[in-house]
Amino acid sequence: MSYTIKTLNKIAKTGLDKFGEGYTIADDAANPDGILLRSASMHEMEFPESLLSIARAGAGVNNIPTDKCAEKGIVVFNTPGANANAVKELAITSMLISSRKIVDGINWANGLTQDVAKEVEKGKAQFVGPEIEGKVLGVIGLGAIGVLIANAAVNLGMEVLGYDPFISVDAAWGLSRAVKKATDLKTIFEKADYITLHIPYNAQTKGTLNAEAFAQMKKGVRVINLSRGELVNDDDILAAIEAGTVGGYVTDFPNEKMINKPGVITIPHLGASTPESEDNCAHMAAMQTKVYLETGNIRNSVNFPNCEMPLSGVQRITVAHKNIPNMVGQISTALADAQINIKDMINKSRGDYAYTILDLESVSSEESIAKIKAIEGVLRVRVI
Numbered sequence: 043m044s045y046t047i048k049t050l051n052k053i054a055k056t057g058l059d060k061f062g063e064g065y066t067i068a069d070d071a072a073n074p075d076g077i078l079l080r081s082a083s084m085h086e087m088e089f090p091e092s093l094l095s096i097a098r099a100g101a102g103v104n105n106i107p108t109d110k111c112a113e114k115g116i117v118v119f120n121t122p123g124a125n126a127n128a129v130k131e132l133a134i135t136s137m138l139i140s141s142r143k144i145v146d147g148i149n150w151a152n153g154l155t156q157d158v159a160k161e162v163e164k165g166k167a168q169f170v171g172p173e174i175e176g177k178v179l180g181v182i183g184l185g186a187i188g189v190l191i192a193n194a195a196v197n198l199g200m201e202v203l204g205y206d207p208f209i210s211v212d213a214a215w216g217l218s219r220a221v222k223k224a225t226d227l228k229t230i231f232e233k234a235d236y237i238t239l240h241i242p243y244n245a246q247t248k249g250t251l252n253a254e255a256f257a258q259m260k261k262g263v264r265v266i267n268l269s270r271g272e273l274v275n276d277d278d279i280l281a282a283i284e285a286g287t288v289g290g291y292v293t294d295f296p297n298e299k300m301i302n303k304p305g306v307i308t309i310p311h312l313g314a315s316t317p318e319s320e321d322n323c324a325h326m327a328a329m330q331t332k333v334y335l336e337t338g339n340i341r342n343s344v345n346f347p348n349c350e351m352p353l354s355g356v357q358r359i360t361v362a363h364k365n366i367p368n369m370v371g372q373i374s375t376a377l378a379d380a381q382i383n384i385k386d387m388i389n390k391s392r393g394d395y396a397y398t399i400l401d402l403e404s405v406s407s408e409e410s411i412a413k414i415k416a417i418e419g420v421l422r423v424r425v426i
């Protein structure tokens with residue numbers, strides 16, 4: 043057994059150490075079995091035939107063409123929740139720095155040269171800003187991060203409204219009963235003093251906060267975006283700041299338009315930059331990759347279903363395929379034609395794609411594997 047892992051970003055050593063014997067890890071591997079990355083964009087990349095999996099050490103997968111990967115039978119993983127606490131802490135920080143004029147105050151104080159103590163007392167009145175206790179926070183997206191923030195804000199004495207039409211059962215279980223459900227974005231826009239976004243960036247969520255949204259918001263609302271820059275329309279929020287509708291914008295995704303703008307605080311994408319999160323994400327990404335390469339079991343994929351079965355039999359075959367009728371029938375017929383008995387099997391689907399694991403009582407023949415590969419809708423066959 044030997045596998046090659048390519049890294050596209052710096053991945054915490056504690057995670058890479060999990061691969062252990064039989065693995066070569068390099069940032070310039072030509073024909074990797076697996077790729078590990080953080081925010082590097084893979085949209086323009088060619089995928090080598092050797093590539094079986096991609097693991098995003100983090101939450102957002104908008105930097106990976108997940109459908110294109112699925113079509114090639116490449117399983118893409120992320121690490122749900124592994125960096126959520128780091129983002130929660132930065133979101134609370136962001137609410138505070140959007141409210142109290144801490145950043146401006148620090149910059150001003152650093153520019154003082156003489157009679158500093160006296161000048162501080164004279165000048166501090168220009169940096170007054172409101173407290174967050176008693177104010178209304180609107181949380182858009184109640185996943186791993188949104189739930190933690192909503193609960194923390196309740197504990198800080200805020201009134202919290204949450205909006206997530208697709209909330210998972212687990213997330214709902216974790217949410218404080220004090221968090222009120224908003225059934226539409228309008229309610230959040232009209233009531234919130236602070237709005238924080240915790241949704242993925244995709245074609246549906248692009249520009250969630252735009253001129254139409256800002257027009258419905260309370261005057262002076264503070265907006266926090268630690269999710270992705272594209273969720274907020276840059277020109278529209280700058281206009282809303284200029285008009286006084288938005289009282290402050292904190293973004294973890296600076297660009298040329300946002301730098302050095304009054305009312306905008308730019309953070310250099312630090313949401314997940316804590317040693318704890320970097321270790322958690324790397325650990326999960328490495329373990330999910332190792333398990334997939336060595337057993338074919340899928341845990342925490344974003345483009346294929348989760349599908350796990352304990353190893354049994356003398357050989358395992360995994361088939362990534364389209365979610366269309368009669369795939370399992372055709373695969374088992376190909377094996378039966380070669381007198382191969384199936385000891386155990388599992389089939390799961392997710393959207394347009396599905397995955398089948400078969401543990402065999404005898405070793406398959408090249409001919410039967412070729413037959414499975416030739417079935418229309420089969421994307422990738424592995425013999426483990």
Ligand SMILES: NC(=O)C1=CN([C@@H]2O[C@H](COP(=O)(O)OP(=O)(O)OC[C@H]3O[C@@H](n4cnc5c(N)ncnc54)[C@H](O)[C@@H]3O)[C@@H](O)[C@H]2O)C=CC1
Pocket residue numbers: 100101102103122123125126129182183184185186187188205206207208209210213240241242243246247268269270294311312313314315
């Ligand atoms: N700044 C940073 O360093 C980090 C940023 N992120 C960003 O935060 C996002 C969220 O992360 P997690 O909470 O871990 O993901 P998650 O997948 O646990 O939660 C996302 C939630 O958004 C909800 N959602 C999806 N579309 C929605 C819509 N149109 N309206 C309302 N809710 C919607 C989903 O139902 C889900 O509950 C990531 O996709 C990523 O873009 C995540 C980690 C670090």
Ligand SMILES: O=C(O)C(=O)COP(=O)(O)O
Pocket residue numbers: 080081099100101102103125311313314315
């Ligand atoms: O997990 C995410 O979605 C993030 O945005 C974190 O990005 P990073 O791993 O710090 O480049």
